[in-house]
Amino acid sequence: MSSNKGRKLVPANIDELKPYVPGKTIAEVVEAYHPAKISKLASNENRLGHSSKVDEAVNEALKTVSDYPDPVANKLKASISEKTGIGSNRIMVASGSESLLAILCRTFFQNKENLITADATFIGMFVQAKIRGVHMKQIPVTKDYRFDVKAMVNAIDEHTKMIYIANPNNPTGTYITKEEYEWMMEQVPEDVLVIMDEAYFEFTDTVSDYPDVLSYDHKNVIVLRTFSKAYGLAGFRIGYAIAREEIIQYMLKTKLTFEPGALAQAAAIASFDDEAFLNESRNVVRSGKERLYKFFDEQNIKYIRSAANFVMICLDTEEEAIYITQKMLEKGVILRRINAFGLPNCIRITIGLSHELDHFEQSFLEVINT
Numbered sequence: 290m291s292s293n294k295g296r297k298l299v300p301a302n303i304d305e306l307k308p309y310v311p312g313k314t315i316a317e318v319v320e321a322y323h324p325a326k327i328s329k330l331a332s333n334e335n336r337l338g339h340s341s342k343v344d345e346a347v348n349e350a351l352k353t354v355s356d357y358p359d360p361v362a363n364k365l366k367a368s369i370s371e372k373t374g375i376g377s378n379r380i381m382v383a384s385g386s387e388s389l390l391a392i393l394c395r396t397f398f399q400n401k402e403n404l405i406t407a408d409a410t411f412i413g414m415f416v417q418a419k420i421r422g423v424h425m426k427q428i429p430v431t432k433d434y435r436f437d438v439k440a441m442v443n444a445i446d447e448h449t450k451m452i453y454i455a456n457p458n459n460p461t462g463t464y465i466t467k468e469e470y471e472w473m474m475e476q477v478p479e480d481v482l483v484i485m486d487e488a489y490f491e492f493t494d495t496v497s498d499y500p501d502v503l504s505y506d507h508k509n510v511i512v513l514r515t516f517s518k519a520y521g522l523a524g525f526r527i528g529y530a531i532a533r534e535e536i537i538q539y540m541l542k543t544k545l546t547f548e549p550g551a552l553a554q555a556a557a558i559a560s561f562d563d564e565a566f567l568n569e570s571r572n573v574v575r576s577g578k579e580r581l582y583k584f585f586d587e588q589n590i591k592y593i594r595s596a597a598n599f600v601m602i603c604l605d606t607e608e609e610a611i612y613i614t615q616k617m618l619e620k621g622v623i624l625r626r627i628n629a630f631g632l633p634n635c636i637r638i639t640i641g642l643s644h645e646l647d648h649f650e651q652s653f654l655e656v657i658n659t
């Protein structure tokens with residue numbers, strides 16, 4: 290028998306992946322610094338929690354949790370169809386947008402095909418592409434931290450399979466406009482798939498030129514949405530994709546058969562029924578952003594106006610960003626430095642409830658004035 294000596298356990302693309310470094314948990318922060326109060330503003334979760342209708346639905350679903358879930362989530366798809374006006378045949382449900390990104394990577398890429406995206410965008414896309422060994426063309430964001438749509442279109446070559454746009458983008462909060470979207474779709478060949486990751490879609494009601502992507506008939510567009518943000522169900526892991534039927538059929542072939550779980554499906558259906566909760570979430574985010582813009586204006590801190598549920602600030606140096614994030618942590622305010630997104634001098638702040646923003650502002654003033 291020949292020896293395996295010298296053979297690597299994993300391929301180079303897996304070896305090169307950096308493990309996900311989660312932000313500190315509330316328990317870890319309490320243990321390390323004993324702050325009087327904790328405000329977790331690091332992960333773009335819904336600080337209001339979730340709709341109370343979810344509790345009842347999940348309790349009911351628990352009764353049959355010994356059965357496998359519906360693998361194609363028919364009930365939930367019917368709700369999504371009703372809400373969006375898109376036929377159920379063009380919808381699929383999976384364990385969050387991240388799972389949908391994984392499905393996209395394992396379904397569509399062949400040989401040398403590449404993916405075009407920005408350098409400062411959702412890391413989950415980079416990770417899934419890397420796992421699949423996909424070559425990525427990461428186009429720098431513009432000076433004002435926006436997707437450079439023209440440069441992305443110019444980067445298309447004969448091997449381009451996919452363009453990924455997070456709209457609004459994480460971590461910048463910026464978005465591509467209706468005009469940019471329409472221009473891009475005129476340029477992009479039909480055999481290049483355009484992924485519009487709309488994880489923060491529900492918060493875009495504040496911007497008038499956000500593209501209503503579902504209203505066009507573009508055959509190569511795949512829209513991703515999630516229940517993790519505005520609906521407050523991040524812990525359940527559930528999201529959906531909308532595309533033409535053929536694309537959905539291919540994606541269904543590589544989805545893990547029974548994702549997402551039955552409780553997640555029940556929770557998502559119930560959360561769709563609670564417009565009041567959704568509106569409250571939107572109001573918290575809208576007024577919280579206005580409040581932070583005013584605060585940062587007063588403090589002369591550079592921020593980027595956001596169409597999502599977070600705001601990015603940019604300091605002069607990386608050292609300043611490290612210092613502020615660490616000192617804020619010691620005061621119990623958990624923020625996200627976004628060095629991993631390629632913006633080492635920036636910090637992302639999830640919009641919290643009013644008492645959390647009090648805590649943020651007070652701590653921030655103490656940190657920058659000492």
Ligand SMILES: Cc1ncc(COP(=O)(O)O)c(C=O)c1O
Nearest residue numbers: 385386387411455459488515517
């Ligand atoms: C742009 C973007 N896409 C996808 C996700 C992941 O969402 P999900 O919880 O549905 O996997 C996030 C989460 O932060 C995100 O910011």
